[in-house]
Amino acid sequence: MNKTKVSHLYAMLVMIIWGMSYLSIKIVVAEINPILSAFYRFLIAGVILIIIKKMQHSNEKVLKEDRLKMALGGLFGVGLYFFFENYSIAFTTASNVAILIASIPIFTLIAQKIIFNEEITKTKLIGTIFSVVGIIIIVASKDKISLFSTGTIGDLMALACALCWVIYNIINSSFKGNYSSITITTYQSIWGCIFLSPSLVFVSNSIPSAKVILNILFLSVFCSCVGYVLYNYALNYLGATVLTTYINLQPIITLIAAVIILRERITISQLIGCFTIILGVSMVSTQKKGKAEVIENI
Numbered sequence: 001m002n003k004t005k006v007s008h009l010y011a012m013l014v015m016i017i018w019g020m021s022y023l024s025i026k027i028v029v030a031e032i033n034p035i036l037s038a039f040y041r042f043l044i045a046g047v048i049l050i051i052i053k054k055m056q057h058s059n060e061k062v063l064k065e066d067r068l069k070m071a072l073g074g075l076f077g078v079g080l081y082f083f084f085e086n087y088s089i090a091f092t093t094a095s096n097v098a099i100l101i102a103s104i105p106i107f108t109l110i111a112q113k114i115i116f117n118e119e120i121t122k123t124k125l126i127g128t129i130f131s132v133v134g135i136i137i138i139v140a141s142k143d144k145i146s147l148f149s150t151g152t153i154g155d156l157m158a159l160a161c162a163l164c165w166v167i168y169n170i171i172n173s174s175f176k177g178n179y180s181s182i183t184i185t186t187y188q189s190i191w192g193c194i195f196l197s198p199s200l201v202f203v204s205n206s207i208p209s210a211k212v213i214l215n216i217l218f219l220s221v222f223c224s225c226v227g228y229v230l231y232n233y234a235l236n237y238l239g240a241t242v243l244t245t246y247i248n249l250q251p252i253i254t255l256i257a258a259v260i261i262l263r264e265r266i267t268i269s270q271l272i273g274c275f276t277i278i279l280g281v282s283m284v285s286t287q288k289k290g291k292a293e294v295i296e297n298i
Contacts, residue, residue, distance in 0.1 A: 007237040008285060010230040011246040019253020021223045023261065024215040025086075031212045033202035034086035040216055042078055042193040045224035049186040052225075056182060063177040070187040077168030077228075078192020084161035092154025098251060100158035102135035105284075107166045108244040115170060123283050124241060130280030131248040137273030138251050165247075169240040172232060181232035189224060238285075245284040248277050 028037045053060075062070055088097050105128045112118035172184065208216075234243055252274045258264040 004237050007234040011234045011238065011243055011285075012249070014227050014230045014234070015246050015249040016253050017222050017227045019250040020257055021219060021227075022250075022254050023257055024218050024223075027215045028212050028219070029086065031206075031208050032216075033199060035083060035196060035199035036202045037216065037219075038078075038082040038086060039193060039196040039199045041219045041224055042189050042196060044217065044220035045228075046186070046189040046193050048221065048225050049182065049189055049229075053182050053186045057180050060180060060183050062179065062183070062187060063175075066175050066177050066179075069171050069175060070184070071191045073168055073171045073184070073188040074191025074193075075195050076164045076171065077188060079195030081161055081164045081168065082192075082196070084157045084164060088154045088157035088161060091157065092152075097154070097158040097161075098139045099136060100155060101162050101165075102132045102248055103159070104162045104165050104247055105131060105241070105245045107162060108169060108240050111166050111170060112239070112241050116173070118239075118241060123286070127280045127283030128245060130283065131245055131277050132280075134273045134275075134277030134280060135248055135251055137276060138255065138270050141267050141269035141273065165244070166240075169235065169244065172235055173240055181229045181236070184232045185225070185228040189228065242284055245281050249281060252277060 025037070032040070085097070085101075109120060109124065109128055113120050175184075231243070255266065255270060255274070259266050
């Protein structure tokens with residue numbers, strides 16, 4: 001199996017992991033401050049990744065001109081992303097957040113055209129639109145959508161969250177050196193942890209429950225370590241436009257998990273939404289990576 005096909009499989013695996021993460025985050029933030037929980041998550045992930053890097057890529061150094069980009073990747077892809085995502089739900093509905101984060105593929109498409117002059121084919125455009133429409137159908141079937149109304153602050157924070165992820169992809173597509181996905185994820189997790197460290201002011205004397213601790217470990221090991229490593233690997237071979245479209249699979253995974261774990265019922269509208277997302281992702285994933293995008297790093 002060639003690396004492009006492997007990358008498509010990795011992209012789907014990452015979305016399965018990240019789709020499951022919402023249930024864990026919901027459990028964790030019930031006891032721990034949202035930003036503090038993100039700090040713990042990347043602190044544990046950073047320690048694990050440092051050990052792995054020392055064992056597998058100890059001689060891989062970051063070029064001087066890429067050091068700032070590593071820090072910026074940690075700032076936008078970890079620090080600011082989780083700050084905006086976690087707190088946006090405090091000001092607006094989860095449905096609004098889901099809709100606005102679904103704008104990532106659209107912003108990515110525009111950014112890749114402006115910065116890398118990537119060709120926007122009809123298939124890419126239609127597929128991206130389908131995936132976003134699918135998100136809207138799924139969310140609208142569960143809760144009322146009221147974008148930019150009483151929860152405007154939260155909506156704007158969710159939009160900022162989406163823009164942070166687009167910037168994160170651009171940064172990771174512009175390194176001068178060739179780095180393994182382990183190296184990229186390690187450095188950016190460390191920087192992300194540093195940027196999240198002010199959340200230590202929210203530390204309390206109470207000890208989290210075993211349930212919360214297990215979920216933090218899941219978020220650290222699978223969502224941060226495995227997820228980010230596989231995402232950065234796939235980014236090299238698929239490009240940002242194709243890969244970010246996979247992000248819209250996450251609500252499907254969350255929906256399935258809710259049905260299995262929480263015994264929630266799935267409606268016809270949700271099934272239609274799922275089908276629409278899958279159709280859109282399938283259309284975009286068949287497109288080849290743009291010539292102007294980053295080449296093999298692994």
